[in-house]
Amino acid sequence: MADVKRETERKYESHQSGLPDLTGVGGVTAVLDKGVVELDATYYDTPDERLAADGVTLRRRTGGSDAGWHLKLPVAPGVRDEIRAPLSDTVPDDLTALARSRVRDAELVPVVRLRSVRDVRHLVDTDGRLLAEASVDAVTAERLTAAGGLTQWTEIEVELADGGDPAFLDLVDKRLRKADVRPSKSPSKLARALAETAPKRKKGKAGQKGQRGREAAPPVTAGDHVLAYLRAQRNAIVALDPAVRRDVEDSVHQMRVATRRARSALRAYRALFDRAVTDPIGAELKWLAGELGVDRDREVLAERLTGDLAALPDTLVSGPVGDRLRIWAEGRRGGSRSRLLGVLDSARHMALLDALDALLADPPLRGPAGKKPGKVIAKAVRDELRRVSGLVELAIDTPPGQDRDVAVHEARKKAKRARYAAEAAVPALGDPAAVLARSMKSMTQLLGDHQDSVMARQALRELSAVAHAAGESDFTYGLLYGREEQRAATVEGELPGAWRKATSRASV
Structure with a gap:
């Protein structure tokens, strides 16, 4: 079975250059510059985007320290389990099986390519222990289906260190809001890319077979x-x-x-x-x-x-x-x-x-x-x-x-x-x-x-x-x-x- 990592993160709109100073937040004594990495990810889904409708992402990514296939399954708001598999030309069987209840007999096809230039910072305490990774991502998203479409944006991402206290992210959130940085309206890069590159007639209708793709009206009868x-x-x-x-x-x-x-x-x-x-x-x-x-x-x-x-x-x-x-x-x-x-x-x-x-x-x-x-x-x-x-x-x-x-x-x-x-x-x-x-x-x-x-x-x-x-x-x-x-x-x-x-x- 592929490796599993619990991912707890927050995403923010970025309308300024760089990351606001987070020194002193929740025990942060230093913000370490870890350099810039270039990431290139192709996201796969069914033609009617069933995975995206359920908040699930499946990607093949190169660049960075975790290149490979990643399947992300929602656990709670801002929390996902990321199941990783080594790079290959086709979707690994383990990940295909984990997506089967949603995909069923549909074909998995490339739907979006995301290229990100990521400026990485590590937030550490007095002992040098990692509390969270903060990054500023300059993203270019290209829809790979026949409809095409291209969009760009910059966002801030803060991911809690393994075993960290989620309350720490609340403190970071408070500091970022004071710096006029607001939470992202999209739960993921893929969700934003799909929304911003979709043809007008299809906006809001992607993944109608998913859990969240068909919002039912309040019950009456x-x-x-x-x-x-x-x-x-x-x-x-x-x-x-x-x-x-x-x-x-x-x-x-x-x-x-x-x-x-x-x-x-x-x-x-x-x-x-x-x-x-x-x-x-x-x-x-x-x-x-x-x-x-x-x-x-x-x-x-x-x-x-x-x-x-x-x-x-x-x-x-x-x-x-x-x-x-x-x-x-x-x-x-x-x-x-x-x-x-x-x-x-x-x-x-x-x-x-x-x-x-x-x-x-x-x-x-x-x-x-x-x-x-x-x-x-x-x-x-x-x-x-x-x-x-x-x-x-x-x-x-x-x-x-x-x-x-x-x-x-x-x-x-x-x-x-x-x-x-x-x-x-x-x-x-x-x-x-x-x-x-x-x-x-x-x-x-x-x-x-x-x-x-x-x-x-x-x-x-x-x-x-x-x-x-x-x-x-x-x-x-x-x-x-x-x-x-x-x-x-x-x-x-x-x-x-x-x-x-x-x-x-x-x-x-």
């Missing part, structure tokens, strides 16, 4: 509100794809949550859509959530069992239980991760993303979608709450055992769907929906602890059988099993009261 929620989940799925490929912590879980939220919205608000269109999409979202969960479920379960084992006194641990747990937890990770990457590259996954885009671009709405949101959305949320209520009551009335375990699990799934339906309703219904979403979140956590106990006991039975076959003691597995049984019984005992408390707050 019931359909508008649900589509806004669906759009946010689609955007999250697309944006999290590179993080999942890079194995960024919690990215698989977050992508799975977005997938489930999208599916739950299609189910809870199905009366607003032509189900001949949305049901197949819902089925594919269920498939994707299942694929994303292969590693995640085992990881959560392993953390639970490992924590329980660590809490036991040494006198109650008989045999190599910890080793067995580690082997079990890690046994399929390599293979399942390869499988997950295959899923993300698959034609099926690309088709799902295309289907979501098509749904948002031309929604298959039915009559209720055009009505005011209050009654339509509130009814859908209440219907979801009734479904949860019936399943919770069934779980309470069912005797302990496998049938109750199944009922509790089904109640958990419906409570999660009710939670997501309430989340989608918050912009339309306000506090009542927000309160219900929080209540359903508490219920899913309680019911989830019960399901985790069910799965933990299943894993412990399997581990015990393996240990027994190897001639090892199964005492500790039995002890952990008994504790998991007690956990489940505790949840079952708390369930009636927890449900009464949750529904007492429901006023949607």
Whole structure:
């Protein structure tokens, strides 16, 4: 995998020569002249500029200390992850994969060439430690598509040193503003180049398939509100794809949550859509959530069992239980991760993303979608709450055992769907929906602890059988099993009261 660097920077309009004096700002004791470098970068994108629409840049740059291919992915305002690869004639496969959720089957072509003459300064403290790099860039931008176009400007860029405190940039910002230097109106050089070189008839329309390229109007109807929620989940799925490929912590879980939220919205608000269109999409979202969960479920379960084992006194641990747990937890990770990457590259996954885009671009709405949101959305949320209520009551009335375990699990799934339906309703219904979403979140956590106990006991039975076959003691597995049984019984005992408390707050 290519190198990754977290980039935190600010850009400013420059209408004066040179850099204002930054000595004394936030511990800066010296501003060191590091000379002038010439940079030459060609930016690649799809013909309809999907990467630019999402604030993503892909370039091949020569000159300077970091010549090569750079893919920049937005993390937060002013913060991007820069993934680097060595110079080559074509886009490196690693970077192509990281852009795939946005590019899909489109061609990557050169769109802009940026040539910069960069005057570099290092801002250092009394120990000579680098705080930030400040530069004055004289930029010439040329659009490489048939439309052509050339523009020039000068800007100031301040990039925080690795591991630096972002608050330092606030102090620099204050000094620059006092010197009448103002923040750039464009988030990146590429964004400015595209805006200033675009033909008049296309300005503001680049990258309409991206997350930011189609700004939706404020929601008015019931359909508008649900589509806004669906759009946010689609955007999250697309944006999290590179993080999942890079194995960024919690990215698989977050992508799975977005997938489930999208599916739950299609189910809870199905009366607003032509189900001949949305049901197949819902089925594919269920498939994707299942694929994303292969590693995640085992990881959560392993953390639970490992924590329980660590809490036991040494006198109650008989045999190599910890080793067995580690082997079990890690046994399929390599293979399942390869499988997950295959899923993300698959034609099926690309088709799902295309289907979501098509749904948002031309929604298959039915009559209720055009009505005011209050009654339509509130009814859908209440219907979801009734479904949860019936399943919770069934779980309470069912005797302990496998049938109750199944009922509790089904109640958990419906409570999660009710939670997501309430989340989608918050912009339309306000506090009542927000309160219900929080209540359903508490219920899913309680019911989830019960399901985790069910799965933990299943894993412990399997581990015990393996240990027994190897001639090892199964005492500790039995002890952990008994504790998991007690956990489940505790949840079952708390369930009636927890449900009464949750529904007492429901006023949607």
